[in-house]
Amino acid sequence: MSLPNKKGKLLKGRLLAAPLAILLLSASGCATTQEAELHEAIIKSISVSQKQAIESKISNWFGGLDITIADDAFSQTASITIERKAKDDSRGLPIDGRHDNPVYSFTLLSDGEQCVLRNDQNGELTKLENVTCYIVHEA
Secondary structure (H helix, E strand, O other), X not given: OEEEOOOOOEEEOHHHXXXXXXXXXXXXXXXXXXXXXXXXXXXXXXOHHHHHHHHHHHHHHOOOOOOOOOXXXXXOOOEEEEEOOOOEOOOOOEOOOOOOOOEEEEEEEEOXXXXXXXXXXXXXXXXXXXXXXXXXHHO
16 A cells, blocks of 8 residues: 655555554553463362363373372462373383483463463463462462
8 A cells, every 4th residue: 555645755555564563562562461460379279170170281281191180289389290100110110210201390370360270381371160279479
């Protein structure tokens, strides 16, 4: 799109550039605001159904592998770590000696109303339905 300015010169694309820049800046501002509203959270008392909901969300990130978290997960701290179980021999010792399985971490976050689980490896967030959590400084 080209329009003449006051001096008769054609303006090429400048009219579209300004609104586009404003749109991009406002969109990135929203993302920053949303991230700033999430705070680390804990669960005061985790029920069996809440534990299963969290395990299910983590399992989805691992392509459906069975995941087990502790009965008191997220009760003391907002983060948990999970590592793949090493293969053991008949004596219960790791087959290849020491294992180098990676450790994965997850953080429980809340905006004061909704609990969200963050995959710390890739930053992905997923909402946790029917899970009640409390922002750490409010707990």
